[in-house]
Amino acid sequence: MSTRDAIGTLALPATKRRLPRQDKYAPYFFISPFYILFTIFFLFPTLFALVLGFLKWNSMGTPEWFALRNYERMFGDAVFWQSVGNTVFYASGSLFVVVPLALLEAMALNSKKLRFRTLWRAIYFAPIVTSAVAISLVFRMFYNREYGLLNNFIVALGGLPVDWLGNQGVAKIAVMGVVIWRWTGLLAVYFLAGLQSIPEELYEAAAIDGASSFQRFTNVTLPSLRPVLLFVSVIVLIGSLQIFDDPQILFGSGTPGGPGNAGLSIVQYLYGRGIGQLLFGYASAVGLFLFVIIFVLSLIQFRVFRGFEND
Amino acid sequence: MKRFKLVALLVFCFCLTAVSMVQAQDAQDVTLTAWTHDQLYINYFEARLPEFQALHPEYNITFEPTVDSAAPTNALNAIAAGEPLPDLLGIERGAFPNFMRNGIVADNFLDLTDRIGDRRSEYAEGRWTIYSYEGRIYAIESSLTASVLYYQPAIFEAVGVEVPTTWEQVLNDVGPKLAAEGHAFTFATNDGSWFQMYFNQRGGQIFNENSEFVMGDETNRPLAIEVATYLQQAVQQGIMMVVLGGDVWSGATIPTAYQEGRLAGTVMPDWWASCCLKPGVPDMEGQWAAAAPPVWEGGGFATLNWGGTGWAVNSKSPNAELAWQFLEFMYLGKESQIARFQQINMFPTMFEAANDPAVTELEDPFFGGQKLGEIYAELAPDVPVWYQSPFGSAANTALGDNLPGLFDGSLTPEAFVDNVVNATQDAIDFGF
Numbered sequence: 001m002s003t004r005d006a007i008g009t010l011a012l013p014a015t016k017r018r019l020p021r022q023d024k025y026a027p028y029f030f031i032s033p034f035y036i037l038f039t040i041f042f043l044f045p046t047l048f049a050l051v052l053g054f055l056k057w058n059s060m061g062t063p064e065w066f067a068l069r070n071y072e073r074m075f076g077d078a079v080f081w082q083s084v085g086n087t088v089f090y091a092s093g094s095l096f097v098v099v100p101l102a103l104l105e106a107m108a109l110n111s112k113k114l115r116f117r118t119l120w121r122a123i124y125f126a127p128i129v130t131s132a133v134a135i136s137l138v139f140r141m142f143y144n145r146e147y148g149l150l151n152n153f154i155v156a157l158g159g160l161p162v163d164w165l166g167n168q169g170v171a172k173i174a175v176m177g178v179v180i181w182r183w184t185g186l187l188a189v190y191f192l193a194g195l196q197s198i199p200e201e202l203y204e205a206a207a208i209d210g211a212s213s214f215q216r217f218t219n220v221t222l223p224s225l226r227p228v229l230l231f232v233s234v235i236v237l238i239g240s241l242q243i244f245d246d247p248q249i250l251f252g253s254g255t256p257g258g259p260g261n262a263g264l265s266i267v268q269y270l271y272g273r274g275i276g277q278l279l280f281g282y283a284s285a286v287g288l289f290l291f292v293i294i295f296v297l298s299l300i301q302f303r304v305f306r307g308f309e310n311d
Numbered sequence: 312m313k314r315f316k317l318v319a320l321l322v323f324c325f326c327l328t329a330v331s332m333v334q335a336q337d338a339q340d341v342t343l344t345a346w347t348h349d350q351l352y353i354n355y356f357e358a359r360l361p362e363f364q365a366l367h368p369e370y371n372i373t374f375e376p377t378v379d380s381a382a383p384t385n386a387l388n389a390i391a392a393g394e395p396l397p398d399l400l401g402i403e404r405g406a407f408p409n410f411m412r413n414g415i416v417a418d419n420f421l422d423l424t425d426r427i428g429d430r431r432s433e434y435a436e437g438r439w440t441i442y443s444y445e446g447r448i449y450a451i452e453s454s455l456t457a458s459v460l461y462y463q464p465a466i467f468e469a470v471g472v473e474v475p476t477t478w479e480q481v482l483n484d485v486g487p488k489l490a491a492e493g494h495a496f497t498f499a500t501n502d503g504s505w506f507q508m509y510f511n512q513r514g515g516q517i518f519n520e521n522s523e524f525v526m527g528d529e530t531n532r533p534l535a536i537e538v539a540t541y542l543q544q545a546v547q548q549g550i551m552m553v554v555l556g557g558d559v560w561s562g563a564t565i566p567t568a569y570q571e572g573r574l575a576g577t578v579m580p581d582w583w584a585s586c587c588l589k590p591g592v593p594d595m596e597g598q599w600a601a602a603a604p605p606v607w608e609g610g611g612f613a614t615l616n617w618g619g620t621g622w623a624v625n626s627k628s629p630n631a632e633l634a635w636q637f638l639e640f641m642y643l644g645k646e647s648q649i650a651r652f653q654q655i656n657m658f659p660t661m662f663e664a665a666n667d668p669a670v671t672e673l674e675d676p677f678f679g680g681q682k683l684g685e686i687y688a689e690l691a692p693d694v695p696v697w698y699q700s701p702f703g704s705a706a707n708t709a710l711g712d713n714l715p716g717l718f719d720g721s722l723t724p725e726a727f728v729d730n731v732v733n734a735t736q737d738a739i740d741f742g743f
Contacts, residue, residue, distance in 0.1 A: 058412050059391035073741055079712065140562065147567055165555055168715060252557015255501045259555075259715035275384065277704045278409055 053285035070285035094240035102187030124185035136249035168262035194228035347401030398634040408703030442621035450621025454657035462576030486550030495552035503710030522700035527732035539724035566591035585656035613693035709734035
């Protein structure tokens with residue numbers, strides 16, 4: 001562009017000035033890496049899985065059109081529904097046991113009366129930085145019916161040993177034990193951050209008004225923590241519905257679903273059919289079912305918490 | 312002068328030609344790749360590579376193994392992705408059914424049937440069928456996988472029992488006496504292949520030679536119920552100690568049970584001694600013995616078998632012929648079969664090698680100097696035949712899902728067998 005052209009351009013009103021080409025496309029350039037990766041690693045696989053759910057394919061050769069037979073098979077399989085029930089148990093346990101425990105833990109860690117606060121916080125956060133495989137392997141020894149520490153403790157108290165990983169009635173409880181130990185600390189950190197952002201004046205005002213500890217908790221703490229509660233409950237729900245590594249390693253490679261599939265999760269079921277039996281079309285159908293469930297339940301959560309806000 | 316220059320030029324050209332011919336006769340650099348889940352096989356291959364190299368001076372062979380517990384799965388992924396396979400692949404027995412789907416094994420690996428030829432009859436037939444697809448052999452087995460009873464003589468003597476010869480003796484005599492003193496005869500586990508080990512010994516088959524599902528037919532269903540009934544009674548009487556699938560292969564459960572006497576013995580294949588028994592309780596050397604396993608009074612085979620790894624040759628590799636020669640050298644022939652047993656305790660599948668003094672006279676200090684080879688040699692001709700099927704995974708899953716119910720009594724033996732048959736047949740009928 002010549003000097004005369006440049007001067008002429010500057011003389012025009014701003015609305016009629018044309019942006020140089022790099023300014024016009026620069027924003028797209030900067031956001032493109034994310035969207036390229038998003039397309040390659042999320043959008044395309046998701047759409048491919050959606051289509052694959054209607055095909056019969058073992059990863060070799062040409063896929064065969066299977067219509068709804070994968071879904072018919074899935075909804076008619078008792079083991080699938082068993083995995084759904086187990087997963088609902090894990091999600092419920094996570095939401096109604098782990099989350100409240102984490103909140104109580106955070107409140108304790110936030111207490112001014114607690115000594116060695118930093119040490120306690122480090123202890124409760126330690127499980128997060130520990131390998132999930134290592135945790136599950138140690139818990140497998142902990143739960144061992146013959147030689148596990150837990151049964152030794154129970155027997156020392158006069159009780160009978162429990163077959164934690166071999167009894168269908170307690171297998172899920174054994175998995176929840178790992179989940180509680182592993183995730184309570186991280187969630188407590190989220191709550192702790194939320195608690196520390198609550199203005200002290202609110203508690204002082206409530207105290208002046210004669211509110212008891214419980215009333216301060218329900219009328220000051222919980223409402224103030226609503227955004228954190230929403231965040232925590234959503235990630236807990238999503239994570240617990242996709243639980244895989246804890247039961248998979250706890251029960252071992254021979255029977256990853258536990259005794260009689262008593263601990264089998266939906267993702268384990270999907271993995272077993274997809275990778276173990278090369279039923280990729282069928283596994284995709286299961287994956288899509290799980291995706292829809294998570295999406296719907298997450299939406300319900302948002303609606304519920306929005307309702308609380310309106311109240 | 313001119314003539315001298317001409318002669319010099321001719322001599323120079325001659326020398327150039329000679330040099331190029333010599334260069335053409337230099338060894339060709341070749342890299343043979345291999346994938347397996349077990350380092351033991353690599354140890355054996357590498358130990359004997361110099362011998363193989365000496366037989367093939369025309370090649371300069373580099374051996375590049377990869378040990379990965381998911382080697383068969385990775386191979387399937389590579390096939391699906393169009394990626395190259397290794398020249399040699401060790402396919403664990405349980406993984407072979409997946410290679411039978413849609414003829415994957417026939418499309419990607421060498422048909423070894425004609426290459427093995429008449430030598431087939433020199434080896435245990437059951438170890439050929441286990442890696443066969445539509446009647447053709449695609450892999451060579453690494454071990455006889457015949458089972459023996461590994462036991463602690465001191466416990467048997469203390470309780471005052473002899474080594475039993477039949478399963479009925481175990482259930483009605485030896486087992487209860489051991490259990491009364493807190494000793495289990497062997498372990499039970501919720502792995503479908505474990506059940507199949509006993510079922511096959513009894514003479515039953517889950518699939519036939521055509522890979523058809525036959526467990527529910529009028530011949531096999533009664534046998535399956537008989538075996539299931541036996542196992543349920545043995546578990547509930549404490550004769551078999553239940554160990555979860557994962558704890559069988561890792562962890563302290565079984566070694567601790569051995570050391571404390573909770574497990575007086577184990578009925579497991581030849582590889583159990585090298586993979587698990589000796590490494591698990593090295594300080595118990597000299598306190599163990601071996602004997603032929605019990606047999607079923609109603610009939611069947613002299614031993615049980617489980618597991619194994621078959622080595623296959625990638626048919627699309629440019630080194631396929633050399634890889635086949637490598638495998639043939641390492642696995643076929645009396646000398647190689649004996650060498651493999653001596654180095655990694657994988658018992659010969661070849662009858663002549665199994666009866667060679669180098670095998671039968673080998674004293675094992677872990678077993679108090681006992682000659683285990685003599686026991687295996689007697690069992691070798693009567694190893695059960697194990698037929699595979701693309702739906703082997705479905706059957707194995709169905710068995711594993713229902714074994715806990717059998718053990719704790721919530722399922723009758725009949726219900727157990729029917730559940731397994733129905734679940735497997737359902738998977739087959741649906742076209743998976």
